[in-house]
Structure formats: structure tokens, C-alpha cells
Amino acid sequence: MKLFIDSADPQEIAELAETGLVDGVTTNPSLAAKTGLDIFAALKTICDAVPGPISAEVLATDAAGMIAEGERYAKIARNITIKVPLTWDGLKACHALRDMGLMVNVTLCFSPVQAMMAAKAGASFISPFIGRLDDIGEDGMGLIADIRQIYDNYDFRTEILAASIRSVSHVREAALAGADVATLPPVIFRQLLSHPLTDKGLAAFLSDAKKAGLKIRDT
Numbered sequence: 001m002k003l004f005i006d007s008a009d010p011q012e013i014a015e016l017a018e019t020g021l022v023d024g025v026t027t028n029p030s031l032a033a034k035t036g037l038d039i040f041a042a043l044k045t046i047c048d049a050v051p052g053p054i055s056a057e058v059l060a061t062d063a064a065g066m067i068a069e070g071e072r073y074a075k076i077a078r079n080i081t082i083k084v085p086l087t088w089d090g091l092k093a094c095h096a097l098r099d100m101g102l103m104v105n106v107t108l109c110f111s112p113v114q115a116m117m118a119a120k121a122g123a124s125f126i127s128p129f130i131g132r133l134d135d136i137g138e139d140g141m142g143l144i145a146d147i148r149q150i151y152d153n154y155d156f157r158t159e160i161l162a163a164s165i166r167s168v169s170h171v172r173e174a175a176l177a178g179a180d181v182a183t184l185p186p187v188i189f190r191q192l193l194s195h196p197l198t199d200k201g202l203a204a205f206l207s208d209a210k211k212a213g214l215k216i217r218d219t
């Protein structure tokens, strides 16, 4: 499973990229607004830090405007992915941007049929929002499973990018349901390796080694 970081903060992303385990980044207008930075400069820094797909979301709501904004974003770097909303105009723009050879992430997906339509429009990624569905008492993970089945039934190549992830359990469940990618807030990414028995086991190994005077290097 590929792991993306759901953030627009270049410094935080660069730190996490040092793990060598960050495959891409998703930004959105709310995340960009939080940083207070110039979005084009921030995206350039992020594209340099992470070689994988970096999603940059359009603000226009009409297809022509989305295409124009997408072309502008695409000039930042080769790994920019244009993020468009799941609307008729968004899918029209998706088609056009894909024809131009650009990657497109279709966002704000809340139903299996929406995901099917995005795949028909040639989306590179579809972003179903797990947490926001759970928030209103619906089954976010069920949506991932439904999309997986539809895409497999028709051999759609669109990658399922599980978004609005709120916990490490969400990552586990999305992986089991067959999501291709999960985009994680930095705080969740940092929790991925946490397990009390790992910490306890390591402390015991090191203390036993110290007691026995075990050494691997002279220094």
C-alpha cells in the first residue's frame, strides 16, 4: 500500500520524507490555508522533497476554470497531480487534463457510483472520505470495499486513495479492503509503528545486553 501525507506544510512533509516511506502528498484548500504560506512556493518545496504524486486542488467550479488552474499548477513540477471535485464540471476537467497527460485526483467521493463515474472520466486517483462518512453514521470502510469490487469488475485502473483517515485502525482496514493508497495526517503517520510491546521488548533486550556487557563495536 502506498502512503501519502495529508498536509500542505513543507517542513513537516520534509521531516516525514526522511523515513523513505512517503510515496506522495495530498493538499487541499483547508490544509493550505492553515499554513499561511504562498501555495505555489509551498507546493514547489513539497514536490522537491517527495518525488511521488503531489495533489494540488483547484478552486474554480467550472470546467474551463479548473483546466486553466490545473495547467498553472502543472508548471510547478512534473509530479503535480491536479485535484478536482466530484462534480460534472470536475469530471469534464478530469477528462481534459488527462488528455493533456496530467495526473488527476478526483476528491470528495462519498458513494460507489461517484467513484465509478470518476474512473470512467479517467481519474488517476479517486479519494473516498472515510472519516467524514463515519462522522455521519455511514460506513466509510464499506465504501472502499465497494469501490474495490467495482474497479476490479471492470478493470478500471484508477487508484483508490483512502482519505479522511483518522486512526491507525483506519489504515489497517483500508489496506484489508484493498485501497491502493492511504493519505495520512502527519500525526497518524507517526503513530504507524507505535506498539507498547515493541518499546518494552527493546528496553528488555538493551538492558540484558548491558548487564551481560555485550558489545558489537569497540567505541
Ligand code: G3P
Residues within 6 Å of the ligand: 006, 026, 027, 028, 129, 131, 132, 163, 164, 165, 183
Ligand atoms: O485530503 C482530504 C481529506 O483527507 C480530509 O480529511 O479529516 O478533513 O475529513 P478530513
